[in-house]
Amino acid sequence: MRRAIAALFALLLAPLAARAQAPTVIVVNFGPGAANDIAARLVAQEFQAEFGSPFVVKNTAGAAGTLGAQEVVRARPDGLTLLLSPIGPIAVQPSYMRNAGYRTSDLAPVCMLTDAALVIQTPKTSGLRTIDDLIARAKSQGGNMPYGSSGPGTITHLAMVAWTRAAGVPMTHVPFRxxxxxxxxxxxxxxxxxxxQPAMVRAHDLQVLAAFSPERLPEFPDVPTLGETGHDLAFSIWQGLFAPAATPEPILARYExxxxxAARSEALRQGLERIQVPLVHRGRADFAAIVVRDAERMRTMIEEGGLRAAE
Known part of the structure; x- marks a missing residue:
């Protein structure tokens, strides 16, 4: 019996030993410079030192992050392909898109790494300094004023849909890659x-108008919450590490x-701090519960609000 158990564990852990021959790929489902791209590169450095083998980051962007998620869902569950994704492709797109190509349950949560409240941001050259400024300008343009997002059905899109509806200010959605x-x-x-999330604010000297958070953010103490402006809305973007759902337990436990x-690493904390994204670590069980909770919240919001993509 002992020999059988040892043989089973050797089989399950063989992919981890195989790293000497093949690098582990961390798929990022948005483009270079995105918050999850930066986080993935920081994590890859930590894992490379931890495992003593190469970890590479691969950007598979497109379709609001679902192309990268699909790639990992379809990968062999051998521990050599991981996904570092924000909330949208995991908890939103399977409900928002009529055929995302996967379900939330097709990915196994490994750990949460960050959680950052959304902020409404603008270039300082725009002349917008407050939410009232934004409302006035949007009304003056009769619904034609554009707002950006990282893709249809992402949290960055749905948060603005919720705000424009609550504020009674129609605007035009323009997705970016x-x-x-x-x-x-x-x-x-x-x-x-x-x-x-505020990853671009410091790097590009942007103005923050309001935060989708219950309380003012420590990094923006002078910026009001949307609740303070009369619209009590809270949205945040977590980022986490995932593996294909069929990945064996010993491999998931090793990555957890x-x-x-890695979460105790000063290099990781400082790297995330530079893009104003706080390190918030959660293990597998806690993270899995958060994923299930948020997927249900987003499904309800999409169905009750009639927001499902017309495809």
């Missing part, structure tokens, strides 16, 4: 507002332990 496109649109003056050690 990544941060570089958003910044270019800001610079060209074709876009003035985006609700997203590696996540916990």
């Amino acid at each position: 990544g941060p570089s496109e958003v910044i270019l649109a800001f610079q060209q003056g074709t876009l003035a507002v985006l609700a997203d 332990a590696a996540c916990a050690r």
Whole structure:
């Protein structure tokens, strides 16, 4: 019996030993410079030191993050392909899209790494300084004022849908494929507002108008919450590590332990701090519960609000 158990564990852990021959791929489902791309590169450095073998980051962007998620769902569950994703492709798109190509349950949560409230941000050249400024300008443009997002059905999209409806201010949704496109649109003056986590604020000297959070954010103490402006809305973007659902338990446990050690790394904390995204670590059980909770919340919001994509 002992020999049989040892043989089984050797078989399950063989992919981990195989890293000496093949790098582990961390798929990022948004473009270079996105918050999960930066987080993945920081985690890859930690894991590379932990396992003593190469970890590479692969950007598979498109379709609001679902292309990268599909890639990992279809990958062999051998521990050599992981996904670092924000909430949208995991908890939103399977309900928002009529055929996302996978379900939330097709991915196994390994650990949560960050959680950041969305903030409504704008270039300082836009002239917008408060939510009242934004409301006035949007009303003056009769629904034609655009707001950006990281894709249809993402949290950055749904949060603005919720706010524009609550404030009674129609605006026009314009999706972008990544941060570089958003910044270019800001610079060209074709876009003035985006609700997203604050990863770009410091790097591009943006103005923050309000936060989708229950309380004021420590990094923006002078910025009001939307509740303070009369619209009690809270949305945040967590990021976490996932594996294909059929990945064996010993492999998931090994990665969960590696996540916990990485979360204690000063390099990871400082790297995330530079993009104003707080390190918030949760293990597998807690993270899985959060994923289930948020998937149900988003499904209810989408169905009750008639927000499902028309495809």
